[in-house]
Amino acid sequence: xxxxxxxxxxxxxxxxxxxxxxxxxxxxxxxxxxxxxxxxxxxxxxxxxxxxxxxxxxxxxxxxxxxxxxxxxxxxxxxxxxxxxxxxxxxxxxxxxxxxxxxxxxxxxxxxxxxxxxxxxxxxxxxxxxxxxxxxxxxxxxxxxxxxxxxxxxxxxxxxxxxxxxxxxxxxxxxxxxxxxxxxxxxxxxxxxxxxxxxxxxxxxxxxxxxxxxxxxxxxxxxxxxxxxxxxxxxxxxxxxxxxxxxxxxxxxxxxx
Amino acid sequence: xxxxxxxxxxxxxxxxxxxxxxxxxxxxxxxxxxxxxxxxxxxxxxxxxxxxxxxxxxxxxxxxxxxxxxxxxxxxxxxxxxxxxxxxxxxxxxxxxxxxxxxxxxxxxxxxxxxxxxxxxxxxxxxxxxxxxxxxxxxxxxxxxxxxxxxxxxxxxxxxxxxxxxxxxxxxxxxxxxxxxxxxxxxxxxxxxxxxxxxxxxxxxxxxxxxxxxxxxxxxxxxxxxxxxxxxxxxxxxxxxxxxxxxxxxxxxxxxxxxxxxx
Numbered sequence: 127x128x129x130x131x132x133x134x135x136x137x138x139x140x141x142x143x144x145x146x147x148x149x150x151x152x153x154x155x156x157x158x159x160x161x162x163x164x165x166x167x168x169x170x171x172x173x174x175x176x177x178x179x180x181x182x183x184x185x186x187x188x189x190x191x192x193x194x195x196x197x198x199x200x201x202x203x204x205x206x207x208x209x210x211x212x213x214x215x216x217x218x219x220x221x222x223x224x225x226x227x228x229x230x231x232x233x234x235x236x237x238x239x240x241x242x243x244x245x246x247x248x249x250x251x252x253x254x255x256x257x258x259x260x261x262x263x264x265x266x267x268x269x270x271x272x273x274x275x276x277x278x279x280x281x282x283x284x285x286x287x288x289x290x291x292x293x294x295x296x297x298x299x300x301x302x303x304x305x306x307x308x309x310x311x312x313x314x315x316x317x318x319x320x321x322x323x324x325x326x327x328x329x330x331x332x333x334x335x336x337x338x339x340x341x342x343x344x345x346x347x348x349x350x351x352x353x354x355x356x357x358x359x360x361x362x363x364x365x366x367x368x369x370x371x372x373x374x375x376x377x378x379x380x381x382x383x
Numbered sequence: 384x385x386x387x388x389x390x391x392x393x394x395x396x397x398x399x400x401x402x403x404x405x406x407x408x409x410x411x412x413x414x415x416x417x418x419x420x421x422x423x424x425x426x427x428x429x430x431x432x433x434x435x436x437x438x439x440x441x442x443x444x445x446x447x448x449x450x451x452x453x454x455x456x457x458x459x460x461x462x463x464x465x466x467x468x469x470x471x472x473x474x475x476x477x478x479x480x481x482x483x484x485x486x487x488x489x490x491x492x493x494x495x496x497x498x499x500x501x502x503x504x505x506x507x508x509x510x511x512x513x514x515x516x517x518x519x520x521x522x523x524x525x526x527x528x529x530x531x532x533x534x535x536x537x538x539x540x541x542x543x544x545x546x547x548x549x550x551x552x553x554x555x556x557x558x559x560x561x562x563x564x565x566x567x568x569x570x571x572x573x574x575x576x577x578x579x580x581x582x583x584x585x586x587x588x589x590x591x592x593x594x595x596x597x598x599x600x601x602x603x604x605x606x607x608x609x610x611x612x613x614x615x616x617x618x619x620x621x622x623x624x625x626x627x628x629x630x631x632x633x634x635x636x637x638x639x640x641x642x643x644x645x646x
Contacts (some may be wrong), residue, residue: 249602294605307598307617 188235405441447496
């Protein structure tokens with residue numbers, strides 16, 4: 127049986143994970159989510175991996191969850207849903223996560239994409255939360271992360287009508303940062319990830335955490351966290367190296383210390 | 384037996400599509416839409432096809448929507464024309480624009496309403512001298528669809544677009560050529576030969592590159608100069624990776640005729 131999740135690299139510090147269930151437009155069944163959380167375990171403990179890119183195919187990033195699987199679960203089944211721990215695993219991932227979206231990015235696919243730190247998309251991308259059409263609703267962050275990314279009105283329209291938005295709209299709304307030709311999306315995501323991978327790992331990690339916390343802290347607490355993180359960096363070799371390289375007009379060499 | 388209202392003939396890289404309801408001037412009904420959609424799909428999925436040629440059977444090219452499908456009985460609820468556009472015409476236009484190859488249109492006779500705008504949405508449009516273009520919509524209280532209100536002002540300028548769309552007069556093929564609305568007006572009996580000549584030319588050209596030229600030109604409509612420059616950068620990056628680019632450069636250096644595969 128072909129692998130449902132392909133892993134390549136790390137190349138220049140970046141590991142590329144490709145969702146690979148073409149027959150199901152990369153629908154995120156439990157097996158695929160499990161494979162994803164396993165790969166993130168590996169990526170997290172691998173010192174050579176500084177950032178991760180997740181992508182799907184040119185036709186679909188991921189077209190949702192596995193409907194048959196979901197239909198087989200009653201209330202008790204949902205309470206004991208093993209998917210919850212995999213989603214939580216993805217949330218806990220500490221390294222930068224770049225998402226390269228082409229084609230359909232719907233339901234659970236959109237919820238996975240929104241867990242990324244940076245999203246870029248091909249011109250053909252379609253983002254949506256169509257759960258409402260099935261008499262259900264987003265259950266893995268779709269109502270929460272979407273509203274923080276695009277604002278209440280658009281989030282409400284998407285969640286309540288189930289209608290998807292294209293790449294241009296997603297860019298204008300702030301859901302993604304860049305649009306490119308579909309054939310180049312992964313390449314561009316890799317380039318962004320490689321740039322990040324070349325920076326000081328501790329600074330990257332703390333900066334990332336500060337930005338992520340902005341979503342769930344009030345400003346005063348957020349500023350305190352940021353100042354704290356900023357101060358901690360003063361104790362690192364990489365900071366000395368970075369400042370020295372800048373003053374001496376040379377390229378810094380970071381070691382994550 | 385279903386009437387073949389769209390004929391598809393694929394031969395030596397050329398996909399010829401003929402609208403085939405000559406008795407009603409090849410006007411569109413739902414069945415024809417379905418057959419057209421199937422034809423475009425098989426062209427898209429056939430890797431051997433490198434150019435599409437669209438034309439009409441009989442004395443007309445396409446008279447647009449078949450109005451016998453549309454008569455509104457007195458007292459009856461008015462139809463939602465938006466649905467037919469959303470379900471049939473817009474996907475047709477999108478599929479034509481998205482085809483990764485040149486689309487030639489040979490307008491053999493009257494191109495009216497949607498028929499005119501479908502012809503204008505093709506990449507290279509030829510028309511027989513006796514053919515004409517009619518934005519007939521205004522005569523029955525409608526607006527130009529199939530992208531007409533988008534294509535016309537870009538093709539001929541706003542003044543002429545308004546004249547055509549608001550008056551609904553016939554525009555001769557000759558004038559259409561003078562106005563830059565179509566590529567070329569040719570003699571009636573030469574039309575199909577000229578169109579096939581072009582098709583045979585395109586069937587030997589770097590198809591992938593041509594498809595990217597289409598993509599770039601289409602993208603320009605929504606972009607600023609700076610944004611378009613980025614589209615050019617990306618598409619050139621892709622074009623530079625094609626087999627045909629490699630072949631084109633080698634042939635140039637070796638002073639010989641390139642053999643393009645379209646890949």
